[in-house]
């Protein structure tokens with residue numbers, strides 16, 4: 001199909017998903033075909049060593065792009081976005097966890113917003129309790145920094161305008177944090193993001209989720225992404241804390257030691273001023289690079 005004709009590009013990243021990918025693809029075809037909207041279905045096979053690729057290639061509706069070696073969930077998504085030709089991109093995982101039946105509603109919603117995210121009713125992922133804890137804290141941090149209520153930051157089911165997603169590709173990581181990063185990027189750029197409640201199923205096949213590596217990657221990325229878009233959300237509270245503790249101690253020193261300031265008092269105030277100055281500089285860089 002020619003570029004311009006396609007309205008929806010469905011992108012599915014897949015790494016060793018032979019148990020589920022066939023079912024997921026058949027489900028997508030069954031939901032998309034009756035809509036009568038011109039669409040393409042792209043699977044990015046991320047260097048799978050099982051039957052994933054063969055299963056996808058057996059379906060004529062599917063365009064298969066293969067990474068010669070495994071490059072990571074985020075890298076697979078980036079490859080998919082670059083290859084997509086549709087006005088809209090819908091992403092879902094190849095492990096059978098997301099309800100494909102939500103696609104029509106997501107496409108409709110995109111007429112009024114820039115990104116639609118499936119808000120999972122409950123966490124069913126691998127190592128559920130640890131993930132829930134990490135997820136809630138990171139979500140709170142991201143909500144504070146973007147000043148938006150974020151019901152689900154890293155859902156794998158999402159639809160977005162392709163043109164807008166392309167803006168952020170150089171910024172997006174190769175890891176599992178790709179989905180969270182693009183959510184924050186859209187919110188920080190004041191694009192309209194909408195969440196719709198969806199069901200979430202238990203994964204088919206084995207998980208490769210790595211609790212410590214993936215969680216720490218995730219946290220770092222939230223902070224870095226915020227710094228990229230709105231550094232003052234990070235620097236202002238830090239500066240204010242340092243300065244208020246510093247000035248508090250200064251007043252204490254005035255009364256307790258008759259204007260003899262302790263080295264820690266001077267350090268607190270000076271550090272506060274320096275951190276504030278770095279924050280202003282970071283803000284200047286962001287503003288200049290956007291103008």
Ligand SMILES: Nc1nc2c(ncn2[C@@H]2O[C@H](COP(=O)(O)OP(=O)(O)OP(=O)(O)O)[C@@H](O)[C@H]2O)c(=O)[nH]1
Nearest residue numbers: 013014015046072073076093094125126203207208
């Ligand atoms: N884990 C992993 N997934 C990849 C990779 N490349 C592509 N994917 C696909 O990205 C999607 C999401 O990965 P999942 O492993 O399901 O990640 P998750 O949903 O956060 O975790 P669980 O479902 O609990 O294992 C799936 O469709 C994977 O097949 C990769 O290098 N590692």
Ligand SMILES: [Mg+2]
Nearest residue numbers: 093095097203
């Ligand atoms: Mg999954």
